[in-house]
Amino acid sequence: MFSIGELSKRTGVKIPTIRYYEQMGLIAAPERSEGNQRRYSKDGLKRLSFIRHSRQLGFSIDDIRGLLELSQHPEKPCRDAHNMAARRLEDVQARIAKLKRLEHELKRISGCDADNIADCAVIETLADHGLCETDH
């Protein structure tokens, strides 16, 4: 049995975030001490670790609700879990692609060595999208 502060330290999830997850229904309301403070078990720790890890991989709160539900039913097929991971992967890949285009553009405009705004590629490019090399 540990306090919310302990749980926070052990999982790396901040205290208000833990309470937020409780509100969102990701974790069950835990037992309370006589003075009404939350007391967590090892199960609570496991569950929160799962959540934290899922968040780190970019799953939404809603996705995580689904994943947690699945994880409680080991006999179920795992198609749904795979689908979620696959969608997540697609999303991540799309974002990488987009950021790479931005990186390209930012590198290009940062390369300008003018010394005043009038000749500065940064400002000039922002003012005129036509000067860009890639779409975005």
Place this chain on the structure above:
Amino acid sequence: MFSIGELSKRTGVKIPTIRYYEQMGLIAAPERSEGNQRRYSKDGLKRLSFIRHSRQLGFSIDDIRGLLELSQHPEKPCRDAHNMAARRLEDVQARIAKLKRLEHELKRISGCDADNIADCAVIETLADHGLCETDH
């Protein structure tokens, strides 16, 4: 002189977003028609295009305020503009790096071909960070 709808079509910025930018002080309050509707000039169009393009490159509203201010003073040195672009570039690169680690992890867990949750790498990995290959 065009209406907010026209401006929206020409720049690709949605109407409520234009009003939001006005509220945020990125664009000046434009003239109004007799019936109190906004009427924009070509200058307004230019400014909004600048803003839109900056947003596409990921600059924050605050950054854009600075960039717009700079763009109004062509005689100033462009060090500040370069610094902002450089910071932006760093940020983009950091995000790419992080997303690539996620991509790696998601690919790995998606590769599992178990057919029930009990043996599914997706769920198993989420439950135990120790199974991951990279940091995140």
Place this chain on the structure above:
DNA sequence: CTTGAACCTATAGCCGCTAGAGAGATTATA
């Protein structure tokens, strides 16, 4: 028993929009 750290609830704020309600303006057609 006292102190100070940790905890409680409730509410508001962050960013960058987006959506909706309910009213008024403008424009196109009959």
Place this chain on the structure above:
DNA sequence: TATAATCTCTCTAGCGGCTATAGGTTCAAG
């Protein structure tokens, strides 16, 4: 000119995923 269809106006609230603050209570160590 009347009317209908489409814009536009302001105001307020909501999104996701937290984070911060205020004002109070409880816990554990000395």
